[in-house]
Amino acid sequence: MTLPANSGQARQRSTKTFWAWTIATFFGAGLGKPGPGTWGSIAAALLWALAAWTLHPAANVMIWMLCAGIVLSIAAGVPAATIAARESGRKDPGFVVIDEVAGQWIALLGAPLDWKHGLIALVLFRIFDILKPFPARQLESLPEGWGIVFDDVAAGLYAWGIGALIRIWI
Template sequence: TTILWALVAHWMPANWRPAAAITLAVCVVLIGIPATTRVARASGLKDPQFVVIDEVAGQLITFVGIPLTWKSLLLGFILFRVFDILKPPPVRQLERIPEGAGIVLDDVGAGLYGLAVMHLLLHFGILMK
């Protein structure tokens, strides 16, 4: 997802990127919740690991308004994964929501944590534009 976003975003004007990332993330969430619900029901699994649309949404959220550099892409990917694994509150609680909503929304929460850290690093000049 990170590499795909970088390739797509590279070709669009920089001022379009935040709106594009938000729009894509919202579309992925709106498609992902019913899709993952169906897959979870059909497979009998609570959170099928072969479903990755939730990860796509979370990764996109992490990069909203962040400049495209190899450092920001790598850091955003790592931050999202860390928050997705650690699941700080309320991400863990989002995971407990039934079916597709819980499968997708915990990754949205992890993406929001990643986004917050990325913007703090950008604000304090640790992550350069």
């Protein structure tokens, strides 16, 4: 049975915009089950760790690298998330994890380059991403990719702030 085009039901497109889905899923990390958001965060944290432990950058160089990654993930993530959400017919699909990547990298800003601080940033970001304290939850109401990405930017800022406080004591 074929439904008329104006039936009101969301139709999933048979084609996907390759670049948008690649970025939105962060090269497939968002396809991990269960909890694609956690897989996206882990992928971002692992890239941070790989850069830290292979390149041995000075702290200020790592901050610049993270800032570049954050800007790039937001600038490419908003349109990619918009396209992937439209093509999937869902408002905020779980497989879109470029927002977790941006938020996780924000949470890692200024963290010492060791596994303990990386783990703290990962756990804090996941907690704030799940809880979405004010105003993070309200940012979800921004249109399309903006809402998908910026609630996680806010969660990353919360995790960054609490992480910075924790670093004072440990």
